Amino acid sequence: MGRSIGVLSLKGGVGKTSSVIALGYAFSELGKKVLLVDANFSAPNLGLHLNVLDPDHTLHSVLESSSNLSDAIYPLGQLDLLPASIFGRRDLNYFKLRDKIKPLKRKYDVILLDSSPALNEETFAVMKASDELLIVTTPDLPTLGITLKAVRLVKRVGIPVAGLILNKVHKKDFELSLEEIEEVVEVPVMAVIPHDVRVLKSLSEFSSPFEKASSKLKEEYMKLAAMLVGHKYESPKFKRMLSRFFRPQKQEINRTVYYERVFK
Numbered sequence: 706m707g708r709s710i711g712v713l714s715l716k717g718g719v720g721k722t723s724s725v726i727a728l729g730y731a732f733s734e735l736g737k738k739v740l741l742v743d744a745n746f747s748a749p750n751l752g753l754h755l756n757v758l759d760p761d762h763t764l765h766s767v768l769e770s771s772s773n774l775s776d777a778i779y780p781l782g783q784l785d786l787l788p789a790s791i792f793g794r795r796d797l798n799y800f801k802l803r804d805k806i807k808p809l810k811r812k813y814d815v816i817l818l819d820s821s822p823a824l825n826e827e828t829f830a831v832m833k834a835s836d837e838l839l840i841v842t843t844p845d846l847p848t849l850g851i852t853l854k855a856v857r858l859v860k861r862v863g864i865p866v867a868g869l870i871l872n873k874v875h876k877k878d879f880e881l882s883l884e885e886i887e888e889v890v891e892v893p894v895m896a897v898i899p900h901d902v903r904v905l906k907s908l909s910e911f912s913s914p915f916e917k918a919s920s921k922l923k924e925e926y927m928k929l930a931a932m933l934v935g936h937k938y939e940s941p942k943f944k945r946m947l948s949r950f951f952r953p954q955k956q957e958i959n960r961t962v963y964y965e966r967v968f969k
């Protein structure tokens with residue numbers, strides 16, 4: 706039975722959609738059957754990232770019962786996509802998402818739900834449709850406040866949070882550190898993703914940020930994906946040898962703790 710993982714943040718532009726795509730490719734590299742769902746109902750763009758520009762059947766038409774679910778799922782090689790309509794109706798019952806997703810867990814190992822940053826029904830519908838959530842944040846003060854708000858909200862709704870994805874990290878002194886973020890939010894950071902202009906470039910080329918970006922970015926998403934499905938990710942041999950001379954990074958320790966707690 707597969708699992709639905711919602712990728713959430715109440716702040717726009719932090720990298721939810723990019724993370725959904727990169728994680729989707731990472732899961733498929735691990736041999737998992739993956740479905741990406743655009744549940745950003747009011748401003749969907751997951752399809753645009755992946756060159757599915759004007760689909761006839763979408764999550765909107767599925768929720769309004771004018772399309773079959775199977776017609777709205779588009780195969781994209783390694784993974785499948787359930788896109789949404791940019792000009793879709795606004796008066797839909799978004800909470801039907803959970804029931805629509807449920808039977809798909811028999812077909813897919815992982816269903817990744819991209820969400821809107823809006824604090825409204827569409828975001829609550831994603832929470833309710835998710836078995837587990839990842840919250841995306843960036844290392845700056847305004848985002849930290851919004852991330853804390855999101856975490857408190859999710860805890861009240863009662864959906865487990867797997868952890869934070871700390872995205873767009875420049876490694877500058879003025880940025881908030883992983884430790885500062887964890888201290889405030891009280892949720893472990895499970896991946897630290899560098900800011901990488903190749904992510905922006907891949908967007909302009911309709912390709913996955915996962916394929917085009919740095920090996921550091923790719924490896925971090927691979928490690929996160931591996932943690933979530935209970936794989937032990939092995940770094941390349943030279944990196945494993947080098948790592949003996951350095952203390953493990955905090956996100957590395959967090960991933961090991963998660964792995965031990967969930968899969969051992």
Ligand SMILES: Nc1ncnc2c1ncn2[C@@H]1O[C@H](COP(=O)(O)OP(=O)(O)OP(=O)(O)O)[C@@H](O)[C@H]1O
Nearest residue numbers: 717718719720721722723822873899900901904905
């Ligand atoms: N690690 C990164 N390095 C550089 N640019 C990035 C990174 N992650 C995302 N971006 C860029 O930041 C912008 C916003 O990313 P994305 O659309 O994934 O955010 P989002 O949280 O889904 O936004 P929204 O709230 O509008 O849905 C995009 O132009 C994307 O290419």
Ligand SMILES: [Mg+2]
Nearest residue numbers: 721722745820
């Ligand atoms: Mg988005």
